[in-house]
Amino acid sequence: MPELPEVQALAEILDRRLRGLRIAGLSVASVAALKTYDPPPSALAGREVAGVGRHGKFLDLAASAVPTSPAGSASLPPSPGSADLPSPGSDQPPSPLHLLVHLSRAGWVRWRDAASDARLAQRGPLAARLRFEDGAGLDITEMGTEKRLALYVVRDPAEVPGVSRLGVDALADELDLGRLRELLRAHPGTLKTVLSDQGVIAGVGNAYSDEILHAARLSPFARTDRLDADALDRLLDALRETLGSALERARALDIDELKDGKRMAMRVHGRTGQPCPVCGDTVREVSLSSRSYQYCPGCQTGGRIYADRRLSRLLR
Numbered sequence: 001m002p003e004l005p006e007v008q009a010l011a012e013i014l015d016r017r018l019r020g021l022r023i024a025g026l027s028v029a030s031v032a033a034l035k036t037y038d039p040p041p042s043a044l045a046g047r048e049v050a051g052v053g054r055h056g057k058f059l060d061l062a063a064s065a066v067p068t069s070p071a072g073s074a075s076l077p078p079s080p081g082s083a084d085l086p087s088p089g090s091d092q093p094p095s096p097l098h099l100l101v102h103l104s105r106a107g108w109v110r111w112r113d114a115a116s117d118a119r120l121a122q123r124g125p126l127a128a129r130l131r132f133e134d135g136a137g138l139d140i141t142e143m144g145t146e147k148r149l150a151l152y153v154v155r156d157p158a159e160v161p162g163v164s165r166l167g168v169d170a171l172a173d174e175l176d177l178g179r180l181r182e183l184l185r186a187h188p189g190t191l192k193t194v195l196s197d198q199g200v201i202a203g204v205g206n207a208y209s210d211e212i213l214h215a216a217r218l219s220p221f222a223r224t225d226r227l228d229a230d231a232l233d234r235l236l237d238a239l240r241e242t243l244g245s246a247l248e249r250a251r252a253l254d255i256d257e258l259k260d261g262k263r264m265a266m267r268v269h270g271r272t273g274q275p276c277p278v279c280g281d282t283v284r285e286v287s288l289s290s291r292s293y294q295y296c297p298g299c300q301t302g303g304r305i306y307a308d309r310r311l312s313r314l315l316r
C-alpha cells in the first residue's frame with residue numbers, strides 16, 4: 001500500500017503534469033469504487049485542474065470552474081465607470097470541486113498520452129479514467145480481486161469521512177515532541193497499532209510503522225502510554241528520518257517506478273527470515289487476520305520472539 005512518501009511524491013508529479021489541464025470527463029468503470037453521487041462525476045467536465053495535493057494517504061485533485069464570459073464580451077471595452085464594479089454574482093469565485101482517491105492496497109495510476117473515451121470494461125484493473133481535453137488521460141487502477149480503492153467527488157475534502165477523521169500529518173512541523181507525547185498518551189495501546197492509526201498520525205501505514213519502530217529500537221508491542229522521554233525522542237527522530245528519506249527517494253522516481261520502489265530500502269518490513277541489516281538477528285513476523293508485520297528481536301524486543309498467532313493457531 002502506498003503510504004505518505006509515495007502518495008506525496010505521486011501528488012507532486014500529478015500536480016506538475018495536470019495543473020491547468022481542462023477536464024473532458026471522468027469515466028467510472030467500477031461503480032463500487034465511487035463512494036459519492038452528489039455532485040456527479042460529470043460535474044468535473046469542463047473544469048480545470050487547479051492543483052493536486054494529499055490528505056494523509058488520500059490524493060486530492062482540485063478542479064476549478066473556468067470563468068465563462070458571455071461570447072465576445074472579452075473584446076469589448078468596458079463601459080465608462082464600470083471597470084471597478086464587480087458584475088452581479090461574480091464577486092466570489094465558485095469553489096472548486098475535489099476528486100479524492102484512496103489507493104488502498106493495490107491501487108495506482110497510469111498516465112496515457114492518448115486516452116479513449118470508449119465505454120470502460122467493468123472487469124479488470126481499471127477503476128476510472130480521468131480524461132483531458134488535449135486527449136491525454138489518467139487511468140486509476142486497482143490490481144487483484146480485493147477491490148478497496150475509493151473515489152469521491154466532493155465540494156469539500158472534509159466531506160470524506162476518512163479525511164475528516166485524519167490526525168496530525170506525520171511530516172507536519174506541529175508534530176513535535178510535546179504533541180507526540182500528548183497523542184500517544186491520549187491513545188493507549190500498542191505502538192504498532194497506534195502509529196498506523198490514521199486518526200492519530202496521518203500517513204503512516206503497515207510498512208513504514210515497521211521501519212520506524214525498527215529505527216527507533218522500539219518493540220511493536222510497547223505501550224504508547226508508558227514510553228519514557230528517551231524512547232519518545234528516538235521515536236520522533238525515527239519517524240522524521242524514515243519518512244523524510246523515503247520521500248527523497250520517492251521524489252527521484254517516476255509514476256511507474258514509484259509503486260514498488262519503496263520495498264527496496266525496507267530493513268525489516270517484508271523481510272521475514274532475513275538477517276537484520278543492523279544487528280544480524282533474524283527478522284521475525286507477527287501475523288494477524290488480514291496483515292502481517294515484521295520486527296527484529298535483536299534491535300527491538302531484547303531478543304524476545306513473539307508467537308506468530310496464525311502459526312500457533314495451526315499448531316494447536
Ligand SMILES: [Zn+2]
Binds near residue numbers: 279280281297
Ligand atoms: Zn536488528
